[in-house]
Structure formats: structure tokens, C-alpha cells
Amino acid sequence: MLYKYLPPSRVDVINDLKIRFSPLKSLNDPYESLPLLSIKEENIIKEESFTELNSFWASVADEEKNQENIEIYDKTTNDLIEHFETIFNKLNLAESLMEYFGDNYGVLSLSRTYRSLLMWSHYTDSGKGYVIGFNKSHHFFHALTLEGKITQPEAVLYSDTRQIISSDKSNLLKQVLCQKSLDWAYEQEERVFRASMDSKSSIGKDEFNLDIILHDIPKGSISEIIIGYQANERTQKKILDAIHKHKIKCDIYKASLSIHEYRIELTKISNKKPAR
Known part of the structure; x- marks a missing residue:
């Protein structure tokens, strides 16, 4: 009952x-x-994304790694970090x-x-x-x-x-x-x-x-x-x-x-x- x-x-x-x-x-x-959330995939997704970005940068010819492209690479990295912080923010997810x-x-x-x-x-x-x-x-x-x-x-x-x-x-x-x-x-x-x-x-x-x-x-x-x-x-x-x-x-x-x-x-x- x-x-x-x-x-x-x-x-x-x-x-x-x-x-x-x-x-x-x-x-x-x-x-x-x-x-209270625990997203197990968070670290895997982050690691794969940064690995892909770093692999791309490593493939760039040395002569193209000028100051302008370095700044673009750094900005892309920072944007990616900020993006993940937003996506995987536990309060936002909740x-x-x-x-x-x-x-x-x-x-x-x-x-x-x-x-x-x-x-x-x-x-x-x-x-x-x-x-x-x-x-x-x-x-x-x-x-x-x-x-x-x-x-x-x-x-x-x-x-x-x-x-x-x-x-x-x-x-x-x-x-x-x-x-x-x-x-x-x-x-x-x-x-x-x-x-x-x-x-x-x-x-x-x-x-x-x-x-x-x-x-x-x-x-x-x-x-x-x-x-x-x-x-x-x-x-x-x-x-x-x-x-x-x-x-x-x-x-x-x-x-x-x-x-x-x-x-x-x-x-x-x-x-x-x-x-x-």
C-alpha cells in the first residue's frame, strides 16, 4: 500500500x-x-581534443611558426580551455x-x-x-x-x-x-x-x-x-x-x-x- x-x-x-x-x-x-554530477568522460574528451590540437601544431612547418601563428595557437588553446570549463561546469550541467x-x-x-x-x-x-x-x-x-x-x-x-x-x-x-x-x-x-x-x-x-x-x-x-x-x-x-x-x-x-x-x-x- x-x-x-x-x-x-x-x-x-x-x-x-x-x-x-x-x-x-x-x-x-x-x-x-x-x-551532484561526475562526468567520467570529461578528462577523456579534453585529452583527445588537446592531443589533436597539439598534433596539428606539431605538423606546422617551422618557418610558419611565426609570432602571429603562435598567438593564434595560444588563443585557440585558451579558447578550448574556456570552452571545456563552460561545458563541464557541474553547476551548469546540473x-x-x-x-x-x-x-x-x-x-x-x-x-x-x-x-x-x-x-x-x-x-x-x-x-x-x-x-x-x-x-x-x-x-x-x-x-x-x-x-x-x-x-x-x-x-x-x-x-x-x-x-x-x-x-x-x-x-x-x-x-x-x-x-x-x-x-x-x-x-x-x-x-x-x-x-x-x-x-x-x-x-x-x-x-x-x-x-x-x-x-x-x-x-x-x-x-x-x-x-x-x-x-x-x-x-x-x-x-x-x-x-x-x-x-x-x-x-x-x-x-x-x-x-x-x-x-x-x-x-x-x-x-x-x-x-x-
């Missing part, structure tokens, strides 16, 4: 059965846009890489747990919202890529040390977008990616001036709904009405805070539509 924590203002997700795969630039971890991923991918962040008190606090407006429990095996999380490969939710790896991204390794997307600091480990995050974000489907802009593009949620992918421990009656009614409107076959729980432990407890509630 994978869980999505939502504030009461986002009851529209269950009411409309639509959810956003967020652009990478709108994610809240500052290191998301700063991958920015270019994130621009590419940012323009072509959206991410749906989910969690393996519904019990995180920090997640309830941060993402459900202190328990006033709700949590959707998704069936991880549903085809919604295993779409085909443009190359015909089956995708799957990718677990985020947490570490105190930033892992170096290498261009000669496979799965560059996972390398770049599934690494976070241990500070975020409580989220137990798994990510679902969608490629080719189509701006024509945008319903507006967010606070980062980025397109808001929604994707349909198959109701069969929903296994549980957990109503927050501080959700008011109005929010609870909206959630239950949405479940009944779409005839979603799922378990419904009301969350509460344990009296004796620091944890979330669940009480199953009826899925029957109340009589009018």
Missing part, C-alpha cells in the same frame, strides 16, 4: 478523481535541483539536467506509511485532512514508457552523504530524483513519474508559475481512505459523499491519536451511504 497525505482543501482529489504529478521545480527539498527533467517529468510523491505524525502534521493541516491508500500493484502505478518499458514506484534512498550521479550508469532518472537527505527519511517516500507533461492540459498556474496538469485516478486503485483525527464533520461528509458518488469500493477509517503511545490509531467506519 502507498499513501497520499492531503489537506482538507484537497478534497477535490477524491471528489474529482484527479491528482497532480508535480513539476520537479515545485518540490520542497532544496537539493532536488542540485544533483541546471541543464534539471531543466530537462523539469520540462518532461512530473512526480507523484507517496509514502509507505500512514502512521507518520510528522506527515499528518505537515501535509494534512495537522490532521484536518485525509489520506488515500493506493493499491501499489494497480496498473496506474505501472504505466508504459515511450520505450515500452513498464514503470513502477521508485523508493527514495536516504543518506547523510550526497551520491554522485554518473552518466555511465543506467536509470539516470532514479539516480537524480530518488536521493534525499536522512532528514526526510520519516516520509518513507516512493515516487511515481509521468513523462511528457502536456502544457495544453494545464488548468492554471501554481505559486511557482508552473502548469497545473491533473491525471485521472482509476477508482480501482484506491484501497483505503483515512479521515484525519481533526477533520471536521463538513470535511468528513465531503469525503464520504465523494466515495459514494464514484462508488469506490474501499475501506474507510477514522484516525485518532493513541492515549498511551505516540501513534495513530484507526477505527473502521461504515461504507454505507447514510439515509437522508
Whole structure:
């Protein structure tokens, strides 16, 4: 099971059965846009280029190695050095890489747990919202890529040390977008990616001036709904009405805070539509 924590203002997700795969630039971890790159080919390319330049200079007749041509050779060498510094500048590469991923991918962040008190606090407006429990095996999380490969939710790896991204390794997307600091480990995050974000489907802009593009949620992918421990009656009614409107076959729980432990407890509630 994978869980999505939502504030009461986002009851529209269950009411409309639509959810956003967020652009990478709108994610809240500052290191998301700063991958640590190691380009193994850099020294090879530099060495081959300078070898070729030096070989050319060596082939020039001695009588043609006058002051003017020496200055041209020196300028060419300096221009080449400057060119490589620009191309292989790690910050420029990181920015270019994130621009590419940012323009072509959206991410749906989910969690393996519904019990995180920090997640309830941060993402459900202190328990006033709700949590959707998704069936991880549903085809919604295993779409085909443009190359015909089956995708799957990718677990985020947490570490105190930033892992170096290498261009000669496979799965560059996972390398770049599934690494976070241990500070975020409580989220137990798994990510679902969608490629080719189509701006024509945008319903507006967010606070980062980025397109808001929604994707349909198959109701069969929903296994549980957990109503927050501080959700008011109005929010609870909206959630239950949405479940009944779409005839979603799922378990419904009301969350509460344990009296004796620091944890979330669940009480199953009826899925029957109340009589009018």
C-alpha cells in the first residue's frame, strides 16, 4: 500500500478523481535541483581534443611558426580551455539536467506509511485532512514508457552523504530524483513519474508559475481512505459523499491519536451511504 497525505482543501482529489504529478521545480527539498554530477568522460574528451590540437601544431612547418601563428595557437588553446570549463561546469550541467527533467517529468510523491505524525502534521493541516491508500500493484502505478518499458514506484534512498550521479550508469532518472537527505527519511517516500507533461492540459498556474496538469485516478486503485483525527464533520461528509458518488469500493477509517503511545490509531467506519 502507498499513501497520499492531503489537506482538507484537497478534497477535490477524491471528489474529482484527479491528482497532480508535480513539476520537479515545485518540490520542497532544496537539493532536488542540485544533483551532484561526475562526468567520467570529461578528462577523456579534453585529452583527445588537446592531443589533436597539439598534433596539428606539431605538423606546422617551422618557418610558419611565426609570432602571429603562435598567438593564434595560444588563443585557440585558451579558447578550448574556456570552452571545456563552460561545458563541464557541474553547476551548469546540473541546471541543464534539471531543466530537462523539469520540462518532461512530473512526480507523484507517496509514502509507505500512514502512521507518520510528522506527515499528518505537515501535509494534512495537522490532521484536518485525509489520506488515500493506493493499491501499489494497480496498473496506474505501472504505466508504459515511450520505450515500452513498464514503470513502477521508485523508493527514495536516504543518506547523510550526497551520491554522485554518473552518466555511465543506467536509470539516470532514479539516480537524480530518488536521493534525499536522512532528514526526510520519516516520509518513507516512493515516487511515481509521468513523462511528457502536456502544457495544453494545464488548468492554471501554481505559486511557482508552473502548469497545473491533473491525471485521472482509476477508482480501482484506491484501497483505503483515512479521515484525519481533526477533520471536521463538513470535511468528513465531503469525503464520504465523494466515495459514494464514484462508488469506490474501499475501506474507510477514522484516525485518532493513541492515549498511551505516540501513534495513530484507526477505527473502521461504515461504507454505507447514510439515509437522508
